[in-house]
Amino acid sequence: MSFSFLNSLSSPPQINSAFCSPFFSLYHFHCPPFSSLYHRKKSYRNGRNIREWGFLGDWKGKEGVNSASMGKDKGRFIWISSLCRSLGSSSSSSSKGEEFESEEEEQQQQQQQEEDDEEEVGTGSFCVLPDRWDVLALGQAMVDFSGMVDDELLERLGLEKGTRKVVNHEERGRVLQALDGCSYKAAAGGSLSNSLVALARLGSKPIGGPILNVAMSGSIGSDPLGGFYRSKLRRANVNFLSAPIKDGTTGTVIVLTTPDAQRTMLAYQGTSSAINYDSCLAGVVSRTNIFVVEGYLFELPDTIKTISRACEEARQSGALVAVTASDVSCIERHYDDFWEIVGNYADIVFANSDEARALSHFSSKESPISATRYLSHFVPLVSVTDGPRGSYIGVKGEAVYIPPPPCVPVDSCGAGDAYASGILYGILRGVSDLKGMGTLAARIAATVVGQQGTRLRVHDAVNLAESFTFNLESSTLRTDVGSDHVSSL
Numbered sequence: 295m296s297f298s299f300l301n302s303l304s305s306p307p308q309i310n311s312a313f314c315s316p317f318f319s320l321y322h323f324h325c326p327p328f329s330s331l332y333h334r335k336k337s338y339r340n341g342r343n344i345r346e347w348g349f350l351g352d353w354k355g356k357e358g359v360n361s362a363s364m365g366k367d368k369g370r371f372i373w374i375s376s377l378c379r380s381l382g383s384s385s386s387s388s389s390k391g392e393e394f395e396s397e398e399e400e401q402q403q404q405q406q407q408e409e410d411d412e413e414e415v416g417t418g419s420f421c422v423l424p425d426r427w428d429v430l431a432l433g434q435a436m437v438d439f440s441g442m443v444d445d446e447l448l449e450r451l452g453l454e455k456g457t458r459k460v461v462n463h464e465e466r467g468r469v470l471q472a473l474d475g476c477s478y479k480a481a482a483g484g485s486l487s488n489s490l491v492a493l494a495r496l497g498s499k500p501i502g503g504p505i506l507n508v509a510m511s512g513s514i515g516s517d518p519l520g521g522f523y524r525s526k527l528r529r530a531n532v533n534f535l536s537a538p539i540k541d542g543t544t545g546t547v548i549v550l551t552t553p554d555a556q557r558t559m560l561a562y563q564g565t566s567s568a569i570n571y572d573s574c575l576a577g578v579v580s581r582t583n584i585f586v587v588e589g590y591l592f593e594l595p596d597t598i599k600t601i602s603r604a605c606e607e608a609r610q611s612g613a614l615v616a617v618t619a620s621d622v623s624c625i626e627r628h629y630d631d632f633w634e635i636v637g638n639y640a641d642i643v644f645a646n647s648d649e650a651r652a653l654s655h656f657s658s659k660e661s662p663i664s665a666t667r668y669l670s671h672f673v674p675l676v677s678v679t680d681g682p683r684g685s686y687i688g689v690k691g692e693a694v695y696i697p698p699p700p701c702v703p704v705d706s707c708g709a710g711d712a713y714a715s716g717i718l719y720g721i722l723r724g725v726s727d728l729k730g731m732g733t734l735a736a737r738i739a740a741t742v743v744g745q746q747g748t749r750l751r752v753h754d755a756v757n758l759a760e761s762f763t764f765n766l767e768s769s770t771l772r773t774d775v776g777s778d779h780v781s782s783l
Contacts, residue, residue, distance in 0.1 A: 423533065424507040426581045428722050429493060431486055432569070432604060433588030435512035435534070436561065437519045438483025440549035441476050448550065448558060455552060458559040458621060460593065466562040469548055482526035483547055486510070486588045486618065488711035488748050489718070492738065494531040495755035496719045502763035503723050509533040511578060513569045515542030530749075535578055539565075557707070563594065571600040579604050580611040584642075584718060587635065589620025592628040598635075605639035614721070616642035618714065619649035626652060636673060642721075643673045644714045647680040662686060666693040677717050677732075679710050679739070687717075687732045696732035701740040708748025713739040715750070719759075734762045 448455050451472055461469070490508050497506025510527065514520035516538040523544060524534045545564035551557050569591065579585055585608035591597050605615050617632075617640045619625060625632055632653065636643060645653060647662035654665040662680045669676045670688030678693075679685045682703070686693040716735025725731045741754050750758075 423535075426507070427509050427578065427583065428497070428506045429490070429508050429584045429586060429718060430535075430578055430582035431490055431510045431586035431588065432575075432591065432601070433486035433510060433512050433586075434484060434545060434563075434590045434594070435482075435510070435514045435520075435523050435536075436484050436545040436547045437523055438481045438547045438549055439478050440481070440551065441473065441478035443473070443476070443550045443552060445552055447472065448552065453550070453558050453560075455558050456556040458561065458623070461560045461562050463562065466546070466548070466560065469560055473548075480522070482523045483549075484588075484590075485620065485708070485711045486586070486590075487527060487532070488708050489586075489618075489714045490532045491527070491530045492712050492715035492742075492750035492755065493718050495750055495752050496715060496738075496759050497722070498531060498752070499756060499759070501756070501759045506719075506722060507533075509535050509578065509582075511536045511569075511575055513542070513545075513564075514538050515544040515564060516540050517543050519544035519546065535574075537574070541565075555705075568594060569597050569600050571603040575600075575604060576607050579607045579613070582608065582611075582613050584614045584616060584721065586616045586618065586718075589618050589624055589632070592631050593624055598628075598631045601635055602639075605635060609639060614641040615639045616644065616718070619643065619645035619653060622648050622652045625649060629655075640673050642675045642677065642717070643669060644677045644710070644717070645669075645679075646710050647678060650676070650678045663693050663695070667691050675717075677714065677735070679713050681706070681709075685713065685732060685736055687728050689728065694728045694732060696729070696736050699733075699737050699740045701744050703743050705746050705748070706743050709739040709743050711748065712742040712750055723763075730762075730765070734758070 445455065451469060453459070487510065490510055494506065494508040497503075497508070499505065508531065510532055512534070513536060514523055514534070520538045520542075524538075527534045543564040546562050548560040548562075549557055550560075585604065587601055587605065591601060608615050617636055619632075629652075636653070643653070647665070648658075650662055650665035650669060651658065651660055654660070654668045656665055656668070662678050663686055666676055666678045666686040666688035669678075670693070671691050674689065676688035677685070678688065682698055684698045685696045687696065688694075713735045716738040717731060720731035720734055725734075738750060738755075738758055741758065742748065742750055745751070
């Protein structure tokens, strides 16, 4: 390929769960997808909102809930085929924005594996959209172009190795001209899409609950790149719901990898980068169980207004709101906007240790566990990854430590995205054991780290889902905040 291409929860948690601790106020509410979920008491600390949420066991008000039927009401769905595929399949090369492999044979094998994964998931000839989405994510729709370069090229282009930079049309053209003739891979890229694809693959079979319905909204142009992005996601069973912007150009990210495995990224937002809040977006947000906001959106002009209105709609519709921290520099540039959303709407925050410190306004000397505890005073559930050192789940000012599973690292890119998919999967499957949920997320991340590429493969996803369900059913352990499993103050 050359650069010419550019022209409903299944079962509620146990009542003795961390989310059902007496510390949580039982201000329960009722909505169809979360019949057992109660939500939200608002109070204040240091000028910031503090909200809490949890599960109310097997009860809906004063009426008992049949947990076996939760999230499985077939009358609510209009699936003709639960496995969807694009009506107009792209003939472009199948790849996923993963690290460039210098050996041609390895590259072909990896590409074939990706094609097999997409074919395995996308076996249906067509689909009708469901009445309600398990997860809807709002994020940047960017096509990734990744290739291997040397340090000399970066110096010639005046690029600082290992950084992420937003570029304009002219700067992008200058870089592409310098790369003319290089081999590269194109993909429907981005960390958010990595998480959504992994989640869709974990929930691609009715293991421990119904098949999950996953979708994304954002902004793409009416150009070939926009069609490419939509097609690649739909083949992975993630529906891209936003209509293309007429005469708009789709954003791109050029990923330049040097022999020392460091990545330099150049993001071009395209002319279709604005995301407006309209009746179509409001309609899908009101029909989702978990609404995810990508942190990179804060870089787009005036998008904070769209994010606020969408989060408010999600809140009124009974959905949980999750926010990905995305990038330290993005947090630092848009710190107030981040806290406007996190402080007022977020039920879940995903971050790595550096991002958690940036959100907490902590120095680099502060430990990730301190940042996790701090953020969990303002957000009901905080997920913080710390690379090979493990991860933390924060609830009510405490942090549950999740040790890293054994892993022979191959490519660490995409580990945090995979981890987030595990947390979302656990919540959607009604898991209340924080330790178990975090362990699943860590195993998913370790699986991705142990392979070449950023996307969880189909057979690995199915094996992980089956193993998780078996362990959940056979275990009687529960992790409560305040137990021995929670790190001490």
